[in-house]
Amino acid sequence: MLKDLGQVGLWLSEQGLGAADLDEGRLNQHLCDLRKAGRRRVAGPRGLVPLLTFLREAGVVPAAQVAPSxxxxxxxxxxxxxxxxxxxxxxxxxxxxxxxxxxxxxxxxxxxxxxxxxxxxxxxxxxxxxxxxxxxxxxxxxxxxxxxxxxxxxxxxxxxxxxxxxxVPPLGGWRFASLPATMAPGDVQRLLDHTPRKGMAGVGDYAISMLVARLGLRSIEVARLLLDDVDWRCGEIVVRGKGRREDRLPLRPMSERPWSLTCLTPGPARMQRHVFLTCEAPHGPIRADLVGDVVERACRRAGSPKVGPHRLRHALAADMLRHGAGLTAIGQVLRHQDLATTALYAKVDFIALRAVAQPWPGTEAA
Incomplete structure (x- = not known):
């Protein structure tokens, strides 16, 4: 990229132009001149957008006066x-x-x-x-x-x-035609056991894994968590979910220790109000996709197949169902707006389904 930007400076000098004369039209002319000169690999207009944006933010190039279409x-x-x-x-x-x-x-x-x-x-x-x-x-x-x-x-x-x-025609597809992908409780615990708990990065990874596996938080909900969302006296956290919805969930005792260590981590990054911050500068809130990176690293350490954070959410629902929780309670924990979404997990309780399933004609009931 530096080489491409250097070529822009040389072209401006050859044309007798300065940096203030640069705009989209002259950039396109520069690229055309490179192609005419026989250069094989020429950057596209989008590849030079960062240069023009930087020069405009620095006040070197005047802002573009282009009326929106x-x-x-x-x-x-x-x-x-x-x-x-x-x-x-x-x-x-x-x-x-x-x-x-x-x-x-x-x-x-x-x-x-x-x-x-x-x-x-x-x-x-x-x-x-x-x-x-x-x-x-x-x-x-x-x-x-x-x-x-x-x-x-x-x-x-x-x-x-x-x-x-x-x-707009609907697309063919049957929502309940397949089983939701889940994990055994032992596999989930193995991922947690193989997540390090030392250092700022390790403690943060463990706290993220606990929130996903034990409270069923979505990746974006983990990334949005603020220090003000944690109520230590009541043992609750505020979860900011889809559609600007806010729910309160109990902070389970097993997750309090990594939470407290993460929230009380000192350093310049703690000026931010988000709970989970990047460990390297520039310090700031983590992105939602970094939650998946945490789970992926745990899978590699445990020698397990690669799964995403949403698989742990499914595993929590299936585990609650096995322990006798109703679909309404599961929907409240997972914060589903429609009970029909939660009904998908009823298919994984094979023991309960055998009790209500009718025998196949001509065979005896299992």
Whole structure:
């Protein structure tokens, strides 16, 4: 990257230009000149965006004066609607926005002009067929939900005259056709036993593993935890889940020690109010995907197959079911909004299912 940026400086000197004269147009001209000169490996425009962004933040290059396109204006209105009216998380808004941007670019352009009012059901089907050919079944189902959300927004805001959300065809798939992937309690305990508990990084990893395995927290919920969310007197923590939902869970005694060590860790990073922080500078809150890295490292130490943090959440639900907990109680611990989501775990209790299963015709009951 430094070599590519150095080439930009040499090109500016050859053209008699200074850094303040740099913009998107001149960067594209520089890349074209490199290709004409016979250079084989030439960076794309996106590869030089960090340079232009840095120069603008430093005040060397004036900010770009580019008026947003009609599609960008509409997408920004859609993002604001998802944030203010639906309360979606940043990652969900990003996924919905990317699908909306790609769909509008592919299906709402007529002769180079942005014309979303001419969208039809055939445009939706054509887009979905292309998506189904390149993504998995689960991702394709997500595209259906994302398209329906966009169509509802466009109709409610008067962009399209018809309610096209109902024309988005559902994707074939049966939610209860397979068993949820779980783990035996002994396998979960082996992962915890192979998680180090020394040093700031080890104590943090162990606390994360305990929260996922013993309280069933999602990765994003672990990353969002704040010091103010821990109530030591009442033995509770506040969990910030999906849709800006906040729930209180009991802080189990077995997880108090790693928690206390993590929350009371000294150092400059403790100026942050998040519980889990990065160990290396720049210090800040961990990302949700780092929770999966913690579980993956524990799997390697234990010599177990690689699993994700959500597998431990499934294992907690299955273990509660084996110990006689009802689906309502499991749904409360896992913070499911719909009991139908929790009902999926009823399939893993084979002992209870044998008591109610009818024998196959012509055979005796097992």
């Amino acid at each position: 009609p599609a960008e204006v509409l997408l920004e209105r859609y993002r604001c609607c998802m944030e203010s009216e639906r309360g979606l998380s940043a990652s969900t808004m990003l996924r919905y926005g990317n699908t909306a941007r790609r769909f509008l670019a592919e299906q709402a352009m007529a002769d180079g002009q942005f014309a979303p009012d001419g969208l039809t059901g055939a445009d939706l089907n054509a887009f979905l067929l292309r998506e189904c050919a390149r993504v998995s079944a689960g991702s394709a189902k997500g595209r259906v939900a994302e398209l329906r959300s966009l169509m509802r927004f466009l109709h409610l805001h008067g962009v399209i005259p018809m309610k096209l959300g109902g024309t």
